[in-house]
Amino acid sequence: MIVFDDEYFMKMALREAEAALDEGEVPVGAVMVSGQKVIAKSRNQTELLKDSTAHAEMLAITSAANQIGSKYLKECTLYVTLEPCVMCIGASYWAQLGRIVYGASDDKRGYKQAGEYLKHPKTEVSGGVLASESEELIHRFFESVRRKKGY
Amino acid sequence: MIVFDDEYFMKMALREAEAALDEGEVPVGAVMVSGQKVIAKSRNQTELLKDSTAHAEMLAITSAANQIGSKYLKECTLYVTLEPCVMCIGASYWAQLGRIVYGASDDKRGYKQAGEYLKHPKTEVSGGVLASESEELIHRFFESVRRKKGY
Numbered sequence: 511m512i513v514f515d516d517e518y519f520m521k522m523a524l525r526e527a528e529a530a531l532d533e534g535e536v537p538v539g540a541v542m543v544s545g546q547k548v549i550a551k552s553r554n555q556t557e558l559l560k561d562s563t564a565h566a567e568m569l570a571i572t573s574a575a576n577q578i579g580s581k582y583l584k585e586c587t588l589y590v591t592l593e594p595c596v597m598c599i600g601a602s603y604w605a606q607l608g609r610i611v612y613g614a615s616d617d618k619r620g621y622k623q624a625g626e627y628l629k630h631p632k633t634e635v636s637g638g639v640l641a642s643e644s645e646e647l648i649h650r651f652f653e654s655v656r657r658k659k660g661y
Numbered sequence: 662m663i664v665f666d667d668e669y670f671m672k673m674a675l676r677e678a679e680a681a682l683d684e685g686e687v688p689v690g691a692v693m694v695s696g697q698k699v700i701a702k703s704r705n706q707t708e709l710l711k712d713s714t715a716h717a718e719m720l721a722i723t724s725a726a727n728q729i730g731s732k733y734l735k736e737c738t739l740y741v742t743l744e745p746c747v748m749c750i751g752a753s754y755w756a757q758l759g760r761i762v763y764g765a766s767d768d769k770r771g772y773k774q775a776g777e778y779l780k781h782p783k784t785e786v787s788g789g790v791l792a793s794e795s796e797e798l799i800h801r802f803f804e805s806v807r808r809k810k811g812y
Contacts, residue, residue, distance in 0.1 A: 556732055556755075557732075559726075560726055560727070560730060560731060560732045561722075561723050561726045561727070561732055562722070562726065562732040562733070562752065562755035562756045563719055563722055563723055563726075563752045563755065563756075564723075568714055571712075571713070571714055572712050572714055572715075575710075575711055575712045575713065575714075576711070576712070579711060580711060581707055581708075581711045581712055581713040582713070595751060595755075596747060596748075596750070596751035596754065596779055597747075597748050597749075597751025597752045597754070597755065598748075598751070599747070599751075600746060600747035600748025600749070600750075600751050601713065601714045601748045603747065603748070604707075604713035604714065604746075604748060605713045605714075624776065624778075624779060625775065625776060627775075628747055628775060
């Protein structure tokens, strides 16, 4: 029996993050869900698009809004493998996102370090879902960067 | 003689904001300049695209990055008619934008109210350039919304 719980959708987001890793991107993946239905999947594409705004969350928000034909995503849950940054939490504010579930914390660039109040007051946030799987991918990315640079 | 100063480029951004107003959008316009050359012009398109991330600044950053083929915009100046929000200042952080010049302050949704430190430490910010022209457009927008709603 398939249980459509937070881990189910986070695993899907992790597969997106893995694909990003294969493409040489900082491995972050996202899935947008509305009523147990996946309406958008995305992964970090900042290198591919040479666009620093092309975070997984931004692409998921834009794609989901296109999908449902509304700029508001009040009924949606965003699964993302890494804690959102200031830009992405700002985007979720405007979209009035219903819920955010993230994997690993980002103590350096995560929005919580900048200010928990940056999220929309109606957006529920849960962190730490399959966090170690996400951290493992980030670790592999920085290992490969170090290897390429020869140190 | 044409002087390519902040007011010159802000006037160009104001023309974008006017076009946004004509299109029924919150009137915000932006121009990205690199070495006195305009490399991107944009305006708020959140209604047209039904995408809450389609702020003038986001579109200008993406467009400028495409134009110069780099996700970093260290040598660029963004002229925008309204103080950037949290999302847009977050985007400017990742792009390591050289300079931001804005028109009117946004005491409600501007990033300064959320925290001045949200900008990249190397990004210079100046505000108040042709602020009253920008405020006038915003005022006209909300007037027209009130008129449509009949109050």
